[in-house]
Amino acid sequence: MSDRGIPPAVILVEPQLAENIGTAARAMLNCGLTDLRLVNPRDPFPSERASAASVGALEIMPPVKIFDSTEAAVADLNMVYATTARERKMVKPILTPRALGETAVEAGRAGRKVGILFGRERTGLEKDDIALADAVVTVPLNPEFTSLNLAQAVLLLGYEWYQAGDSTPPRVLETHGAEPATKEQLYGFFAHFEKALDDCGFLRNEEARPNMIRNLRNLWGRAELTEQEIRTLHGVVKELTTLREKKRQ
């Protein structure tokens, strides 16, 4: 986690069901978040139900801290964000989860402590809790059907924090150790393949021939072939032409 700095704390304000504490913990740990704080949970905590729902996450994470007010739960933090689904009539900056993720990674790397508040399952955060926060975070989702459970909201915020510090390339060709073919190997296959097409008459239309060859070369090029696959394709062409030779006899 070091390249993301201090991970944000997740503060569940008055969670109602023990299961939801567990599923929130599970969602957190997926994203490398381990600082879980509860403000006045309705069900007793810790509990079997919470632990079972966490699928092992609560055992791995440091002990959950319990507080009797939101103020106390965030007292040591430098920046606090309130998640809300519904409109609250407050003059407040609204961030996307992505913007919060980037802000939180920046803050964490600078040694600042960030917390994200989540309200009760049914009713969300109270206005007085929101007023304690620096900004509101709202997830842009289908306005005609916004129905996230607590763990899903925690997951989306944690996911964006994790992505903000992640260096996975958007797209990579996984070859599991196989070497990508060199251009010499690729062009060697082109020559074999095109010779076979010439021999069988597929390229007999002289006018269409150059374009057909270019199209086929582009097709093979898009496939990002490995050395092993080039060898396989040489074998395929060889066997196909051998079959043709045999039939001709």
Added chain:
Amino acid sequence: MSDRGIPPAVILVEPQLAENIGTAARAMLNCGLTDLRLVNPRDPFPSERASAASVGALEIMPPVKIFDSTEAAVADLNMVYATTARERKMVKPILTPRALGETAVEAGRAGRKVGILFGRERTGLEKDDIALADAVVTVPLNPEFTSLNLAQAVLLLGYEWYQAGDSTPPRVLETHGAEPATKEQLYGFFAHFEKALDDCGFLRNEEARPNMIRNLRNLWGRAELTEQEIRTLHGVVKELTTLREKKRQ
């Protein structure tokens, strides 16, 4: 949805529990996805359990289509992506959910049909199913604890598709119709406030005064005050100085 083009289809391959079909549908509709397809679901479908778990989503969405093979389920699609958590020894491009979201919005806008395959709850997609796909999608998450349920995986992929077509600004000050103060109003408050500080002696250190004033102006500036808040602050300063005057008498 029109600015995102055709939404991707979600294909659940051999889902085991009816509940998971419902929660996946709920996750989808949150993201504006409505094309759900099932390949050989183990529990019968449709079912009460699936509907209840969807929290209304299955009633809103068009009918779910059921197929007896992955090939048949994706036959009309142009691009197919396979979600996997574990490493499969296949030479295949691997995309992040974000890259897939962007690719899918681009494709959907061009009128192309995209599908995302999700495997069984416990074991994921079979290698033969992955071989039917254009690329693999893997969610970058905590490698020491990756534990997403089916609906959460669907949610994260759908979320990224939704975000890729979303224009919500990363940060916006929501004023609910209140007008942001003009600079004239703000500077008028500076004058009132600083006069009060001069009168009470807070700024008596001539050397520190200019810097102190700049710091306080920066503080007020960061608050992005509205017209109404400027009026409130004038009232606050007025009352505070009145109290002081009264005390002095």
